[in-house]
Amino acid sequence: MADEPSTGSALELDHITQVFHTRRGEVRAVDDVSLRLGRGEVLCLVGQSGSGKSTTAKIASGLLHPTAGDVRFDGYSILSRGRESKKRFKEFRRAVQYVHQDPYASLNPTQDVFSILSAPLRRHRLVSSRSEAKERVAELLSQVGLTPPETFLPKFPHQMSGGQRQRIAVARALTVQPRLIIADEATSMLDVSIRIGLLSMLTELRKNLGVGFLYITHDLAMAKYFGREGNIAVMHHGRIVEYGPTLEVIANPQDDYTKALLEAVPEPDPDLARRKREARLAARAAQQSGVPAA
Numbered sequence: 001m002a003d004e005p006s007t008g009s010a011l012e013l014d015h016i017t018q019v020f021h022t023r024r025g026e027v028r029a030v031d032d033v034s035l036r037l038g039r040g041e042v043l044c045l046v047g048q049s050g051s052g053k054s055t056t057a058k059i060a061s062g063l064l065h066p067t068a069g070d071v072r073f074d075g076y077s078i079l080s081r082g083r084e085s086k087k088r089f090k091e092f093r094r095a096v097q098y099v100h101q102d103p104y105a106s107l108n109p110t111q112d113v114f115s116i117l118s119a120p121l122r123r124h125r126l127v128s129s130r131s132e133a134k135e136r137v138a139e140l141l142s143q144v145g146l147t148p149p150e151t152f153l154p155k156f157p158h159q160m161s162g163g164q165r166q167r168i169a170v171a172r173a174l175t176v177q178p179r180l181i182i183a184d185e186a187t188s189m190l191d192v193s194i195r196i197g198l199l200s201m202l203t204e205l206r207k208n209l210g211v212g213f214l215y216i217t218h219d220l221a222m223a224k225y226f227g228r229e230g231n232i233a234v235m236h237h238g239r240i241v242e243y244g245p246t247l248e249v250i251a252n253p254q255d256d257y258t259k260a261l262l263e264a265v266p267e268p269d270p271d272l273a274r275r276k277r278e279a280r281l282a283a284r285a286a287q288q289s290g291v292p293a294a
């Protein structure tokens, strides 16, 4: 693993493989995966449960050391050893924040919102007094759409809704001014309207603060919504089966697995759903008869 910078991409996963040894034998959770994410970009990693998304996310955020391959940030390997690399790894861990799918499990139930958000600010010496911490926490709460901030400061996690807890988890990630947020199914436990609201908020953050996102989901509809200005990687059995600009992949999927995922996306408009179904059946019939569909 080189200790020299390579390319300009912010985050690069280079031929990553992760093998777990279990009592039932070897599990190849991630198999030769390469991904790139530039500064302020969005990349959606989509696949069904067990396809290897979370394992990839953990490797991308430095929480798990892969069996093989390299992870680079700003062109430097974060897997290298040595003093300089250790320092760089520390910077990387601050620059890349992981937001877990279940904020209830990751937020301390005994701390109120002010304590949850001010602790990292103090730990990283980003504020020098309690009043400065209050100001910054209020700013963070506004950034994640929790207003007026004073209402939320004394609340404990159990006193908030699932969507509000997710926003606190995002605000906590923002305390250290990250360049990239890895959101692992960050909205899967919420209703669709709440998920859409949260994804719009994340889009605002991306545009206003230039934060990049690696968004992990099983839901292609959400990936299309959040990742329309970026790329999508479709994962199946630990491998990337399709990778490219989100809208292009969705409009013209090449891989059968991506096509199957797309077919599983519910179409809210019944007329459109019927027309799509008819078009699919016509295409299938044409394929079987060898005559191209009109």
Ligand SMILES: Nc1ncnc2c1ncn2[C@@H]1O[C@H](COP(=O)(O)OP(=O)(O)OP(=O)(O)O)[C@@H](O)[C@H]1O
Pocket (backbone or CB within 6 Å): 020, 021, 022, 027, 028, 029, 047, 048, 049, 050, 051, 052, 053, 054, 055, 056, 218
């Ligand atoms: N620590 C581990 N030890 C053994 N096997 C593991 C471990 N972590 C993950 N796996 C296995 O690796 C495969 C991929 O799991 P992973 O959690 O990455 O998938 P996923 O796509 O994120 O699924 P989900 O959406 O359900 O979280 C699965 O077969 C899983 O059982």
